[in-house]
Amino acid sequence: MSALLEVQDLTVTTSTGRRILDGVSWSLDAGGRLGVVGESGSGKSMTALAVLGLLPDGMRATGRVLLDGEDLLALPPRRLARVRGGQVAMVFQEPLTALDPLMTVGRQITGPLRLHRGLRGAAAREEAARLARLVHLDDTERILGSYPWQLSGGQRQRVALAMALACEPRVLLADEPTTALDVTVQAEVLDLLDHLVDRTGVALVLVTHDLPVVARVARDLVVMRDGRVVEHTSVAAALAGGEAAYTRELVGAARAVTGLPGGGPAAGAAGVAAAAARRPAPEEETR
Numbered sequence: 001m002s003a004l005l006e007v008q009d010l011t012v013t014t015s016t017g018r019r020i021l022d023g024v025s026w027s028l029d030a031g032g033r034l035g036v037v038g039e040s041g042s043g044k045s046m047t048a049l050a051v052l053g054l055l056p057d058g059m060r061a062t063g064r065v066l067l068d069g070e071d072l073l074a075l076p077p078r079r080l081a082r083v084r085g086g087q088v089a090m091v092f093q094e095p096l097t098a099l100d101p102l103m104t105v106g107r108q109i110t111g112p113l114r115l116h117r118g119l120r121g122a123a124a125r126e127e128a129a130r131l132a133r134l135v136h137l138d139d140t141e142r143i144l145g146s147y148p149w150q151l152s153g154g155q156r157q158r159v160a161l162a163m164a165l166a167c168e169p170r171v172l173l174a175d176e177p178t179t180a181l182d183v184t185v186q187a188e189v190l191d192l193l194d195h196l197v198d199r200t201g202v203a204l205v206l207v208t209h210d211l212p213v214v215a216r217v218a219r220d221l222v223v224m225r226d227g228r229v230v231e232h233t234s235v236a237a238a239l240a241g242g243e244a245a246y247t248r249e250l251v252g253a254a255r256a257v258t259g260l261p262g263g264g265p266a267a268g269a270a271g272v273a274a275a276a277a278r279r280p281a282p283e284e285e286t287r
């Protein structure tokens, strides 16, 4: 079976000729969950932006980004804009950047429903309410009538997820979706992401500097450094040791400061407890 999304030899160069990405390749199957990790400046966000055709002015991308075999890098801008937000949706670190401060949440969710699915009136409102419930915004009526600034950070990120899922995308690209949230809300949003991927079958690309975040939600892993892919493996294999010395370094560092699950004796009690607590049963899922 061929991959749903395949990045082949992606290279991004600035106007001054500096290579920001150098021959990045990875693939994602339908329904897959891929984590992209690496330290600050390793090129994670640029990879996500290049996939979406959203690179800053003056940067040039070469290589191929195949969605179901169609090269997104070769698409005319208007066709690419339809793919973006349609077949490939995105969620960023700061949900406020994706939300219009002057529009109620309800109108923001019905926007993509109208644009990508042709829903209007009561049908659009009902679908917006269903999406709000899907992302566990249970006080649905109040939330849909609120403006973004009236919501908490966690609620805003749930709204951003509802908007991303409104067009029934095949791929969800999330760049540091929990980094701006405090720790307990982070855990809730990660559990929600996990649940949404299961529930909708959307394939996930999760970009983060935080390995425990990836370990919690992703199945496959791309480790980046200095604009290159160091290793493309499974999360389980990386936690069990990883091929590349740099992957082992990242895993070791994460394990030293957090309860990173899996792995050998170094995982310790905190890691084992975190692994056990990783997937709550649906009925006890954190809201």
Ligand SMILES: Nc1ncnc2c1ncn2[C@@H]1O[C@H](COP(=O)(O)OP(=O)(O)OP(=O)(O)O)[C@@H](O)[C@H]1O
Pocket (backbone or CB within 6 Å): 014, 020, 038, 039, 040, 041, 042, 043, 044, 045, 046, 047, 056, 209
């Ligand atoms: N607008 C820009 N112009 C030129 N270089 C840039 C620009 N934005 C980022 N870069 C450079 O591109 C490289 C990759 O940056 P990128 O933002 O993808 O890293 P990252 O892995 O996502 O890090 P972080 O977690 O800090 O966001 C870095 O060296 C960065 O300095």
